[in-house]
Structure formats: C-alpha cells, structure tokens
Amino acid sequence: MVSQRKNFRVAVVGGGIAGLTLAISLHHRDIPVTIYEQAEAFGEVGAGVSFSPNAVEAMKFCHQGIHQAFEKVCTRNLWPSKQDVWFDYLDGYHTGTSTTAKSASRQDIAFTIRNSLGQNGVHRAHFLEELIKLIPHDIARFNKHLETIVERESDGKLLMKFADGTEDEADVVLGCDGIKSQVRQLIVGADHPSAKPSYTHKYAYRGLIPMEKAIEAVGEELASNACMHMGPGGHMLTFPVNQGKTLNIVAFHTTPGEWSDYPRLTRQGTRDEALRDFAGYGPNVINLLKLTEKELSVWAIFDLGKDPVPTFYKGRVGIAGDAAHATSPHHGAGAGFCIEDTAVLATLLRDKRVQTQGDLEAVLVAYDISRRERSQWLVQSSRFIGDCYEWRAENVGQDFKRIEEAINYRNGVIANVDIDQMCEHAKSILGKKLTCVTKASI
Numbered sequence: 001m002v003s004q005r006k007n008f009r010v011a012v013v014g015g016g017i018a019g020l021t022l023a024i025s026l027h028h029r030d031i032p033v034t035i036y037e038q039a040e041a042f043g044e045v046g047a048g049v050s051f052s053p054n055a056v057e058a059m060k061f062c063h064q065g066i067h068q069a070f071e072k073v074c075t076r077n078l079w080p081s082k083q084d085v086w087f088d089y090l091d092g093y094h095t096g097t098s099t100t101a102k103s104a105s106r107q108d109i110a111f112t113i114r115n116s117l118g119q120n121g122v123h124r125a126h127f128l129e130e131l132i133k134l135i136p137h138d139i140a141r142f143n144k145h146l147e148t149i150v151e152r153e154s155d156g157k158l159l160m161k162f163a164d165g166t167e168d169e170a171d172v173v174l175g176c177d178g179i180k181s182q183v184r185q186l187i188v189g190a191d192h193p194s195a196k197p198s199y200t201h202k203y204a205y206r207g208l209i210p211m212e213k214a215i216e217a218v219g220e221e222l223a224s225n226a227c228m229h230m231g232p233g234g235h236m237l238t239f240p241v242n243q244g245k246t247l248n249i250v251a252f253h254t255t256p257g258e259w260s261d262y263p264r265l266t267r268q269g270t271r272d273e274a275l276r277d278f279a280g281y282g283p284n285v286i287n288l289l290k291l292t293e294k295e296l297s298v299w300a301i302f303d304l305g306k307d308p309v310p311t312f313y314k315g316r317v318g319i320a321g322d323a324a325h326a327t328s329p330h331h332g333a334g335a336g337f338c339i340e341d342t343a344v345l346a347t348l349l350r351d352k353r354v355q356t357q358g359d360l361e362a363v364l365v366a367y368d369i370s371r372r373e374r375s376q377w378l379v380q381s382s383r384f385i386g387d388c389y390e391w392r393a394e395n396v397g398q399d400f401k402r403i404e405e406a407i408n409y410r411n412g413v414i415a416n417v418d419i420d421q422m423c424e425h426a427k428s429i430l431g432k433k434l435t436c437v438t439k440a441s442i
C-alpha cells in the first residue's frame with residue numbers, strides 16, 4: 001500500500017533516545033519531521049543502557065532498523081546458561097568474607113530474576129551511532145536551544161524561538177528534551193511544581209572495568225553476567241558491555257543530604273569517596289570498586305515522582321520520554337518507555353483520520369490518556385524497587401523472598417505489554433476525541 005505523505009510538519013525538540021526514535025519512526029511513516037537539538041551534534045553521556053522485552057517489542061513496532069541497530073550493538077550475559085537471566089541478586093553486604101573472592105562469590109546469589117530476553121546492554125554512544133544512520137542528515141538542526149513557542153494567529157502555525165535568535169515553524173511540537181525539559185515548563189508553567197524534577201536522595205558512581213580484571217576480582221560467573229549487589233542504603237549493579245570486553249558498573253548510594261548543584265546533574269567524584277560510601281560491604285563490591293578509575297563521574301538521581309506532570313500536552317505541544325516521565329533507573333526501563341511513547345505517537349500521527357491542526361490536538365489528547373498513567377506508575381515503582389534493593393522499602397525490608405516477589409510482579413507489569421494493543425487502544429481513544437472535535441465544530 002502506498003502511504004500518503006502527511007501535509008503537516010512535526011518538530012521534535014531534543015535528539016536523545018526519545019527524540020531520535022520518534023524522528024526515525026515519523027520519517028519512515030512519511031510524516032515530515034525536523035529535530036532541533038541544542039548540542040552541536042547528537043551525543044549520549046554515560047555508558048550502558050539495557051532494555052526489557054517491552055522496549056524491544058516497541059523498537060520492532062517503531063521501525064525494524066531501530067531493532068537491528070540494537071541487535072548490532074547489544075551485549076547479553078556471556079554465559080549461554082544465563083541467556084534468560086535479567087539479574088542475579090546478591091547479598092553484597094554480609095557474605096563473601098573471603099578476600100580471594102572467586103570462591104566466595106557464587107554463594108552470595110540470593111535469587112535470580114529472569115525474563116524472555118535476559119539482560120542486554122548497549123553502549124549508549126554505539127546505539128546512537130547506529131540510530132543516526134536511519135535518518136537523512138538534513139532532518140536535524142544543531143545548536144538550537146529552544147526557548148519558547150508561540151502560536152501565529154493567521155494560520156495557527158507554532159513558532160519556535162531558539163537561543164541563537166532564529167525561529168522555525170511547525171504544526172505540532174514534541175518536546176523530547178529530557179529531564180530538565182523546557183517544553184514541559186512551557187506546558188505546565190515555569191512555577192508549577194512539576195516544571196523541575198526533584199532529587200530522590202540517591203546518587204550513583206558510574207565506571208567501566210576491563211573484563212579480565214573484573215574476572216580476577218569476582219570470578220568469571222559474576223563478572224560475565226548481570227548482577228545486582230544489594231546492601232543497606234546502597235546497591236551496585238554490574239553488566240557486561242562492549243561485546244563482553246568491559247564490565248559496566250553503577251553503584252548507588254542513598255543520602256539524607258541535598259544535591260548541591262542543580263541544574264547540573266553530574267559531578268566529578270573519586271574512587272576513594274565511593275569506597276567510603278560502601279565501607280563495610282563484602283569483597284565483591286569492594287574489589288570491583290577498587291578497580292574503577294581514580295576519578296569517577298557521579299550522577300544525581302532526579303525524577304518526576306514527587307510532583308508528577310498533570311498533563312503531557314497543551315494544545316499542539318506535547319512531551320515524551322524523560323521530559324514527560326523522568327524516572328530513577330532502578331527498573332532499567334526509562335529509555336524503553338521513551339520508545340513506547342514513540343510507538344504510540346507515531347501510530348496516532350500516521351492515522352489516516354489525522355489531517356488538520358484540530359486533529360493534531362486530538363492526537364495529543366489520546367497520547368496523554370494512553371501513556372500518562374503507565375509511565376507515572378513506572379516512576380513511583382522505580383523509587384520503591386530502588387529502596388527494596390537497599391533493604392529500606394516499607395513492609396519488605398531485608399526479606400529476600402519479598403524483594404524477589406516485588407521485582408517479579410513489577411517487572412511483569414513493565415515487560416508483559418502488547419505494544420500493538422497499546423497502539424490500537426490509543427487509536428480508539430483518538431477516534432472518540434476526533435468525533436468530539438468534529439461535533440464541536442458543526
């Protein structure tokens with residue numbers, strides 16, 4: 001079937017995972033789209049990101065090329081017997097008192113969480129490099145920091161104004177501009193509590209360790225396959241990236257203190273500082289931390305959980321990805337939910353009933369109804385599960401059985417969704433909203 005090119009123009013603000021997957025999906029559905037990115041080129045910071053089964057299904061739904069890009073750069077657990085293991089969960093604190101950790105490591109596994117795909121990690125920059133190949137160069141405008149959007153009275157076009165003094169226009173603007181989203185501020189108002197994210201009182205040290213060193217430190221099983229080392233007020237996750245040549249580690253620490261440097265969400269830290277935060281932990285954790293670089297980047301974990309966004313749109317301006325539902329990373333699902341957003345938005349914008357500016361507003365109403373509840377649940381659930389890993393969650397504590405049950409139940413909610421059905425449902429909401437719009441205009 002030949003698809004008809006849409007005669008409206010979509011502006012996507014921000015070129016992270018949300019913006020890029022959206023632009024790819026729209027471009028390949030014959031919908032005119034331009035990305036406006038504030039940086040001088042596409043780029044991702046940080047090392048590993050992993051995807052659960054719902055995210056991988058959403059990739060396939062959005063565009064096969066996105067899924068192929070993921071397959072090309074993804075690293076799974078290295079052991080064939082662990083291909084369905086999401087994480088082995090370990091007591092990172094009490095056990096493993098041997099200093100030659102090889103012998104101590106295995107016995108620390110408290111339980112194992114599995115899913116249909118097991119653990120898979122991509123290096124963010126490598127994934128992005130592959131995604132960029134799926135769109136023509138002229139779709140992207142760089143050095144474009146969006147400041148404001150106004151509607152032109154004469155034809156209803158949305159005028160975007162950028163920090164460099166330039167302007168451009170579109171029929172619908174989708175803010176994929178991340179956790180500190182300017183588009184969110186324009187939708188809810190700069191003084192609204194949800195305009196800015198809040199600190200979850202956790203920060204994370206991130207490091208990369210050569211695989212052979214990691215094997216020496218914790219043994220082959222724990223180094224080659226994804227592990228979550230739990231403890232009181234801290235936890236450390238590890239999984240192989242870079243085709244198994246490197247071990248990615250993220251070590252979270254909970255603190256009553258405030259993050260002193262908002263709006264910066266990262267700062268330079270040190271290995272010594274990390275070792276102080278994890279003092280008293282078992283050798284698996286300590287031995288791995290000792291192998292990190294002397295200087296480590298520290299990430300503040302902010303989210304939109306304290307003050308959830310009351311709406312994902314205003315008129316023909318919408319938000320997706322972290323701009324809409326920035327979450328702490330404890331479910332490893334934030335980026336996957338960006339791709340779910342993309343699947344729904346691309347489906348709705350491609351719908352043949354969508355032609356006019358009024359229809360575009362109905363698209364965003366349907367998107368908001370379809371996506372807000374699920375993605376805001378993720379934000380709350382992620383906070384809770386992060387506390388489970390640190391033996392702090394109410395009615396769970398250090399009870400490993402309960403922690404395991406909580407993870408399995410919540411991971412099920414995340415992974416066991418039918419993306420086709422989600423998009424069909426959004427289309428049925430769109431049908432009702434379009435009828436309302438038509439009736440109102442008669």
Ligand SMILES: Cc1cc2nc3c(=O)[nH]c(=O)nc-3n(C[C@H](O)[C@H](O)[C@H](O)COP(=O)(O)OP(=O)(O)OC[C@H]3O[C@@H](n4cnc5c(N)ncnc54)[C@H](O)[C@@H]3O)c2cc1C
Pocket residue numbers: 013014015016017018019036037038039043048049050051144145146147176177178179180181182183204250299320321322323327328329331332333334335336337338
């Ligand atoms: C430590 C950590 C680990 C994580 N691990 C996982 C994981 O394993 N699995 C998972 O699914 N998720 C994970 N996440 C979450 C995931 O990284 C995010 O959900 C995802 O990357 C968000 O993508 P995004 O495109 O919405 O935002 P971003 O990646 O933040 O992209 C926003 C883009 O918008 C641009 N921009 C910002 N403001 C403007 C403006 N005004 N004008 C123009 N451009 C602008 C920025 O330059 C940037 O390129 C993790 C997060 C953290 C912090």
